[in-house]
Amino acid sequence: MSIHSGELQRLLSAATxxxxxxxxxxxxxxxxxxxxxxxRRKGQxxxxxxxxxxxxxxxxxxxxxxxxxxxxxxxADGLWWPQMQxxxxxxxxxxxxxxxxxxxxxxxxxxxxxGDATVALTSPANDVPAxxxxxxxxxxxxxxxxxxxxxxxxxxxYRRLETDY
Numbered sequence: 001m002s003i004h005s006g007e008l009q010r011l012l013s014a015a016t017x018x019x020x021x022x023x024x025x026x027x028x029x030x031x032x033x034x035x036x037x038x039x040r041r042k043g044q045x046x047x048x049x050x051x052x053x054x055x056x057x058x059x060x061x062x063x064x065x066x067x068x069x070x071x072x073x074x075x076a077d078g079l080w081w082p083q084m085q086x087x088x089x090x091x092x093x094x095x096x097x098x099x100x101x102x103x104x105x106x107x108x109x110x111x112x113x114x115g116d117a118t119v120a121l122t123s124p125a126n127d128v129p130a131x132x133x134x135x136x137x138x139x140x141x142x143x144x145x146x147x148x149x150x151x152x153x154x155x156x157x158y159r160r161l162e163t164d165y
Contacts, residue, residue, distance in 0.1 A: 008054065008157045011035060015058060015101065015153035016146045024070050024082035024143070031072050031080060037142040037158065039071075050161040051142060053088075053132045055107035057151035061094040061127075063105075064149035066113065067156060071139030082143070086115035086134060092151060093127040103152075106130075133161065 012034045037051070057065055069085045093108025110123045110130040120133040136142045146154050 005052070005162070006160045008159045011037070011144055011156040011158055015056070015104075015155040017148065017153050018146045019148050021068065021147050022145055024084070024145075026079050026081050028079055031141050031143055035144050036072075037144075039136050039139050039142045049163055050133050050135050052159050052161055053134070053144075054129060054157040055088075055090040055092075055110060055154070056097050056100055056104050056157065057090070057092050057107065057148075057154040058101065058103045058105070059092075059150070059152040060103070061092055061105055063092045063151035065090055065151040065154040066147045066149065067154075068145050068147075069115075069134060069136075070143045070145070071136050072141040072143060073139055080141075083139075084115060085136065086119050086132075087113045088119070088121075088132055089113050089149075090130065090154070091125075093125070093129070095127050095129055100155075 066089045068087045070082045071085050072080050089111045090107035091109040092105040095106035097104040097106045106129040108127050108130050109125045122131045
């Protein structure tokens with residue numbers, strides 16, 4: 001088995017300052033924009049089967065924020081349906097991410113608080129960057145939304161992972 005990866009990309013063009021969850025409901029409007037990743041085209045299988053997430057935020061070490069990962073799929077009538085896959089809580093470590101922005105730190109702790117128990121977490125909690133790897137499966141799009149705890153802002157770096165068996 002081998003794993004091939006794409007390059008890391010910023011999820012949001014600018015770090016979010018969202019302080020509450022935005023409700024996700026079925027809609028006729030296609031999810032697009034910041035925070036939305038095109039995962040698969042309807043009826044097609046893309047090469048990537050896993051999504052890796054790294055977490056960054058601002059202010060100081062030990063600040064917190066949470067993310068929710070939604071999978072979006074269309075039905076035969078063209079309506080988009082959200083399914084929350086997982087909610088993750090991140091705690092910033094003393095891992096300098098100033099190349100990303102002023103007072104930015106990488107999370108060194110991540111925990112699955114709600115949802116998919118198969119999400120693989122690397123959470124060293126010792127000032128080594130944390131990560132999560134999940135499988136969006138048949139989703140056409142993936143959307144990640146934020147809820148800041150004590151962090152002043154937050155963002156995610158992501159990349160697609162392809163596994164050859």
